[in-house]
Amino acid sequence: MISPMICKVKNLRTLLAPVRPIYTVPVELYQELTCLRTLDLGGSDIDKLPNEVGKLLHLRYLNLWGTNLSELPETICNLYNLQTLELFQCKKIQKLPSGIGKLTNLRHLGNGGTDALGYLPQGIGSLRFLRTLSKFIVRGSSMGCNLGELKLLTFLQGNLKIEGLERVVEMNEAAEAELRMKNRLRGLTLNFGDLEQADVEKMKGVLKNLHPHENLEELKIKGYPGLQFPSWITSGSNLVSLKLHGCGTLTELPAAMGKDGMP
Template identity: 45%
Template sequence: MSRYDITQVPNSVGYLKHLRYLNLSYTSIEELPESLGSLYNLQTLMLRECRKLKKLPADLGNLIDLRHLDTTNAHSLEEMPLGIGKLANLQTLSNFIVTKNSRPQLSELGNLIYLRGKLCLFGLQNVMVPLDARDVNLNDKKGLDVLSMEWSVNLDYSRDVSDETEVLDMLQPHKNLKELHIKGYLGIRFPTWIGDPLFSNMADLSLDNCENCAFLPPLGQLPSLKKLYIKGMSAL
């Protein structure tokens, strides 16, 4: 159904019990029927560029065969469904959104050991317990090539900036990562893993609106770096 001029999906989609692939990319749907959570054989759910989509079915965590969930550029998506950590076979998870009093917690990503390709983490300012970031275990997700981490562009001066530094430090990825993008980070310094020469495959790095950072990490130590993007670092 990609690029079809539709705004909703009928509830009867839940009767397609043997469905394995569903592509609703580039449509104007705002929500998905809850019955979609009963498609236990579904392996691929494509929602790329569904810019009006606000929520995913609450029972999405029941789709234990799901391998690919692509919500790239679904910018209106407000939260992730509870139980996403049960999708142990998931290989593609383009976005994960952390909300205040978030359910699910960021730590649920720790169960998704087969993730690969690109992962974008949004709303990291809402991580209340920095140790949750350690439980994500990005260092063990060897299949990830591109990692994006984003804090809100609206600065929250009530937050302890040391918490932000601790969160970013604990989100250290594996050493073979090729691209890293950090936006809206509120800490006053970058953790030591950024710029570590052991990240020998890092070719693309962007630091966007990290307004409190007065120093850059030692980026000259990254032997494969080809693209460097720095913007909005007024304290530098």
């Protein structure tokens, strides 16, 4: 446990909590250390954040990787200065706050390895300065967001995984994502989910419309139910790696691609 005595250091800017075992953080910490810019609770065993975390209005960096959190309090959306929210390997987290779109200064949302996370809330597209988004989950319902929310995330860079493509309602949604305009992306994973439930014609249109920028270097495709790939697969001048998983219905690869799946 973190000692409540630390709350007497009123001007503290950075707090790096020791790794396990930490099961609780004193509520006083969130109430008193309002000058904090960096709070690192990564690797601890905490399973809940209190609403008082919303009082840390100067916070820029919040690291919660590997914790046992199942959800985040809605008050975290009051942290307007937050630039990094790290949730990597938070395997129990099931949802993000519905008002996450209020975090307009957010640059990095690390949500890789969040296996129980079923959807991203509507409003992700409001995070226009976002550079890192480990995983985008298509929901296709009023609860979550659709591919069109990716349109305004023009600064995305590094690697992006898109899951739940089998839930896309209209294939034109894929075009609205405007992946072709995101020239900073280097790696892209497209996951089509359950082959048996997929609308094959729709999924063909979705993949065709998810044409990424030619700067893409690595592409992974999982569960695509079509017989062929669209022509853009081999048009990327910088593509150096193509990996296919569970694409058992394919009858042919693009002409410029070898049997090993490499262009």
